[in-house]
Amino acid sequence: MSRPRIVIVGAGFAGYRTARTLSRLTRHQADIILLNPTDYFLYLPLLPQVAAGVLEPRRVTVSLSGSLPRVRLVLGEAEDIDLDAHTVRYTGPEGGEGTLSFDRLVLAAGSVNKLLPIPGVAEHAHGFRGLPEALYLRDHVTRQVELAAAAEDRRECAARCTFVVVGAGYTGTEVAAHGQMYTDAQVRRRPMRTGMRPRWMLLDVAPRVLPEMDERLSRTAERVLRQRGVDVRMGLSVKEATHDGVLLTDGTSVDTRTLVWCVGVRPDPLVESLGLPMERGRLLVDPHLQVPGRPELFACGDVAAVPDLDRPGQYTPMTAQHAWRHGKVCAQNVAASLGIGERRAYRHRDLGFVVDLGGAKAAANPLGVPLSGPAAGAVTRGYHLAAMPGNRVRVAADWLLDAVLPRQAVQLGLVRSWSVPLESASPEVARVPGRTEPRSTESGGADGRAGAAASDQAGGEAAGSRSGGEAARSQPGGEPARNQPGGETRVQRPGGKAGGSRSPGGPPRKGRPPGTARASGEPGGPRPAGEPGGPRPAGAAPGPVRSADMPPDPGPEPPADQPPAGPDIAPGPVRRTDGRAVEGDS
Secondary structure, rough: OOOOOOOOOOOOHHHHHHHHHHHHHOOOOOOEEEEOOEEEOHHHHHHHHHHHHOOOOHHHHEEHHHHOOEEEEEEEEEEEEEOOOOOEEEOOOOOOOEEEEEOOEEOOOOOEEEEOOOOOOHOOOOOOOOOHHHHHHHHHHHHHHHHHHHOOHHHHHOOOOHHEOOOOOOOHHHHHHHHHHHHHHHHHOOOOOOOOOOOOEEOOOOOOOOOOOOOOHHHHHHHHHHHHHHHHEEOOOOOEOOOOOOEEEOOEEEEEOEEEEEEEEEEEEHHHHOOOOOOOOOEEOOOOOEEOOOOEEEOOOOEEEOOOOOOOOEOOOOHHHHHHHHHHHHHHHHHHOOOOOOOOOOOOOOOOEEEEOOOOOEEHHHHHEEEEHHHHHHHHHHHHHHHHHOOHHHHHHHHHHHHEEEEOOOOOOOOHHOOOOOOOOOOOOOOOOOOOOOOOOOOOOOOOOOHHHHOOOOOOOOHHHOOOOOOHHHHHOOOOOOOOOOOOOOOOOOOEEEOOOOEEEEOOOOOOOOOOOOOOOOOOOOOOOOOOOOOOOOOOOOOOOOOOOOOOOOOOOOOOOOOOOOOOOOOOOOOOOOOOOOOOOO
């Protein structure tokens, strides 16, 4: 008799712990498959420290295959779920499609950035939900400070040195606190010509910073921010975002090139397609994290509306702490449905919250005890080390090095502005040129890590999405540029054949869905008959003959959704001219 198959969609806090607990409980009595766009679990609370250069990016990631040896990892993003056929259709990282059958399905797809209908936000803003966004923000802030140091115009210098963060929840507060320390350190080593100091602004429509925390801790966090130089403005948000700045709801105009969107998140839109009862975008489940009427379907984390048994009529908030504990209970109940162990309802006692404000400063209330200063800093970092499923020694080592050595303010240029749009169904994956988003992300839904107060924020991350003052038409979906990657440039091959430059944004290949393309490094196959630069199938008619005096073929027109060239766009793939094929040629 074949073993039952359990498919888990998503490897965030809930999905990762579900997989880890199930692999321990079932002990080879079931096949466990984990479907996730990336091969790592991301410890999201430390992401602001990656953006500020405190931690290296890999420190906040844990390898899924390395830490879950009895779980089969499938890289891809779920596109469609057929509950009657017990199948999940997904798209892989290189555009290929696949289908997974299941006996038990656990939905733990997490959340995405919440987008509000504010003019200019979708075009100019970036969120802060994934590792690519943190890497981009670090490069962008570093670049703006360097450009400001070289600028002779005082107004331009002031605009580049102004960084606006919208949303004073956990994420926004930590981004502003760490960002101010990071830019101050840069300026100390290389002062501005105009004598200016970088200014960080923190906006929120709520009456105070960290509205979901105790009022004493909120006052502590605001005092630390103001002492550090952060311009805290409560009761305000962004009315409009442009390339050159933002217009606030009180009519004030702020010149800036950077606006960070930390308003909140909403559940992944995947669950909306199931046609099941929902609660503010979240899938309704019973206290056992099982969908009523669907014994094979479980949900946990941000996509699940889990009843709070301690507060009748309410649901558990969308926080990492709840998602982590959802995963354990969900795994126990999935195993119980297969005859392993007993079911249990989800109950959770609040353990408190911690907010790292950089350096030795923090605000925390472990077990309801309010702390501030170095004591809170020690508790905060101790909590993170205990909560992380891996990399504890490496994280502690980075903290120690940051305390004794200056930070490296270097632009790596690994993530471009167009590859991390705010409106994305997968903020954990950088967008690839020429590939459309698998699922649409319409604004609306519930709040995320920052809590309900931050979800009502009406702001966005604006001109910071452009690096170095990049023009509006250099954004995705803007006016096509002639020198895009994979555009008109062609390389002459040995033997006189014209080689068509295959680009990530080229025409779709046979066997691939429209809008997808081969990723750089995928082995090339034979081209259709008549297409220059590749072997023709046997029996195919020869292609058109070109004389030496004919103008060169400009190649296929780039797709409309391919980003144009600009200072934030990497060069397209280049084919070798020595006739040898190596891994990575496209």
